[in-house]
Amino acid sequence: MTDTRPSLSAAISAALLTADPRAKVMAARDAARNWRLGRLSFGFETAMPDRPSWPNEPELLDPRNMPRRGKGGSEKGRLALWHALAHIEFVAIDLALDMAGRFGGKLGEEFVSDFMSVAADEAMHFAILDRKLRRLGSHYGALPAHAGLWETAERTSHDVAARLAIVPMVLEARGLDVTPATLERVRSQGDEDGAKILSRILDDEIRHVAIGTKHFVAICAENAESPEKRWKSLVREHFRGGLKAPFNDSARLAAGLSRDFYAELAT
Ligand SMILES: [Fe+2]
Ligand SMILES: [Fe+2]
Numbered sequence: 001m002t003d004t005r006p007s008l009s010a011a012i013s014a015a016l017l018t019a020d021p022r023a024k025v026m027a028a029r030d031a032a033r034n035w036r037l038g039r040l041s042f043g044f045e046t047a048m049p050d051r052p053s054w055p056n057e058p059e060l061l062d063p064r065n066m067p068r069r070g071k072g073g074s075e076k077g078r079l080a081l082w083h084a085l086a087h088i089e090f091v092a093i094d095l096a097l098d099m100a101g102r103f104g105g106k107l108g109e110e111f112v113s114d115f116m117s118v119a120a121d122e123a124m125h126f127a128i129l130d131r132k133l134r135r136l137g138s139h140y141g142a143l144p145a146h147a148g149l150w151e152t153a154e155r156t157s158h159d160v161a162a163r164l165a166i167v168p169m170v171l172e173a174r175g176l177d178v179t180p181a182t183l184e185r186v187r188s189q190g191d192e193d194g195a196k197i198l199s200r201i202l203d204d205e206i207r208h209v210a211i212g213t214k215h216f217v218a219i220c221a222e223n224a225e226s227p228e229k230r231w232k233s234l235v236r237e238h239f240r241g242g243l244k245a246p247f248n249d250s251a252r253l254a255a256g257l258s259r260d261f262y263a264e265l266a267t
Contacts (some may be wrong), residue, residue, distance in 0.1 A: 168212020
């Protein structure tokens with residue numbers, strides 16, 4: 001019998017090519033739910049776009065031209081913080097979708113299910129942060145944002161091991177390092193609602209790093225390679241700038257990322 005269900009890759013590609021932020025959130029969550037419920041076939045005939053579609057705003061700026069975001073509690077500083085976090089989560093939706101759609105055909109159903117669940121989390125994180133911005137009288141797109149986040153995806157689109165080494169195991173792991181301090185600062189400013197948001201995101205991000213690490217280690221095992229050695233060589237090759245200490249060793253370890261991976265690359 002032929003499979004008449006729509007394919008997963010078509011659903012993922014459609015979500016990647018949706019520019020409007022709220023529509024992208026819906027498309028990503030629908031694709032993840034439809035995959036979970038068996039409504040999409042394990043089909044990979046649709047190629048992933050080189051670049052996802054994004055809204056006209058925010059204006060994307062080279063990191064060097066981004067206005068400095070102070071650590072103070074001014075209203076402007078707070079808006080800049082939530083906006084920057086919303087942007088990271090917005091790009092994270094596309095990164096998770098692209099991971100599943102670009103590499104899932106080779107890596108298999110568990111890989112796909114894992115990264116579709118990550119995409120659904122990132123869509124939720126973005127939606128929560130956009131709501132937070134709206135409560136503060138702003139919205140996603142009101143400020144300029146960092147242009148560089150998709151570059152790592154482009155540099156690693158040929159190699160799933162490289163993509164896993166950089167996106168979950170460097171970038172998302174970096175989130176584990178910096179979020180606790182941000183959370184404490186937000187709480188000390190009396191923003192308990194903001195602290196709750198960050199605490200939820202931190203818990204989910206530990207799971208995302210764990211998923212990335214699990215699949216990276218499995219790929220290395222198949223090739224009889226040391227995961228720590230392979231990871232260090234991929235990070236040196238594909239990630240500009242060393243890894244900034246201090247690290248959140250306990251959160252990283254909870255995600256399966258021991259110091260044997262990263263201590264040597266600390267700057
Ligand atoms: Fe996230
Ligand atoms: Fe994440």
